Amino acid sequence: MNRALENCLRIYEDANFYDEEFRNRQFDISFFVETAQQIGSPVLELGCGSGRIGIPIANASIEIDGIDISQPMINNGRLQARESACNNMQFHLGNFSNFDLNKSYKLIFCATNAFQHLWDDEQISSCFESVRRNLAPTGIFLIDIFNPDSNKLLRTWEQVYVFKEMNTREHGTLVVSARSEFDPTNQILRFQLDYRRKLDDAQIKVKDIEMKCLFPDDISQFCTKHGFKIIEKYGNYDRTPMTPNSPKQIIFCTPH
Structure with a gap:
């Protein structure tokens, strides 16, 4: 296993502490729920964790799958889905830099900087290729990362x-x-x-x-390399246009 994946497993091994740390974080959830509602089922979340974002999407009557490399996070997600009577989300243990769920998704998204756990170009390229295999021809790939300051x-x-x-x-x-x-x-x-x-x-x-750290030009180059075109860029969850000083890079791209 490479160092990037080992680092992820260490960070998220204490799933209960992680969930407690972020249990009150709500400001980004409506953005992803509204996006999923606009695009429709089925949806796939990369790096879904314990379902902080995915379960609210599922509770909005959207069919969603989530994939994550951390077994403790997946376990917590399944438990929380059962406790909230959430039947529209399925959790999958796996590496989102290389996956194939044999499904055609209308929306695949990677939220709150999880994409930046991929440290090298080979991992990032593999993720784009996996997304392309699992994305509907007119589907949307949404990447949410911080804008380096x-x-x-x-x-x-x-x-x-x-x-x-x-x-x-x-x-x-x-x-x-x-x-x-x-x-x-x-x-x-x-x-x-x-x-x-x-x-x-x-x-x-x-x-x-x-x-x-992925700069705006980096994302554009990966999209071009793997046959995606960027159709929208936002600088935050309020959908303001992205500028050089924006805190976020929220990128919507589609195959072409």
């Missing part, structure tokens, strides 16, 4: 800053500090999140994460 890429490992606070059932309020560094040769952003209890500064968890 040059100021953030200049940070050094010694610069530690408070990233956020989060509330947990077991540990109370946690203060999350971060540090990062950018490898321009490989376009990899490495960052570390340090979770400490606010009450006594006890360390609860450390996450070491590495993600591929």
Whole structure:
């Protein structure tokens, strides 16, 4: 197994902690639900995790499949789908850089930077090829990644800053500090999140994460290389047009 996949498995092995960390994140869900409703069933989510986005789509009467490499996340997703009486979502354990579900999807999407777990051109190309095999001829491939911020890429490992606070059932309020560094040769952003209890500064968890920085020209080149044309670009979930200073790259592309 390559280092990128090993990194993913480490990040998401504690699925319960991950779900608790993001249980209140709601601001992006309506974007994906509305998009799925506009395009229609069936839908496939790459890197679906435990269904934070997929289950609301399913509950909007859309038939959706999800694929993820993390067995703990898949297990949590199946449990949460059962608990919410969600019958329209199926979870599949697998690597979304190389998959074939023998189905023709109207929409395939990869949300909230999950696409950036693919570190090298070969993995990214394999993902595009897999999408093309599983996408309807007039289907849409939606990629949602962050837009690299040059100021953030200049940070050094010694610069530690408070990233956020989060509330947990077991540990109370946690203060999350971060540090990062950018490898321009490989376009990899490495960052570390340090979770400490606010009450006594006890360390609860450390996450070491590495993600591929894809610039707008990179995405355009991959689309062209694999026979996709970009039809829409948004800079955030409110569907504002993408600009160089947008926080997000939300790309809609289709085969041609």
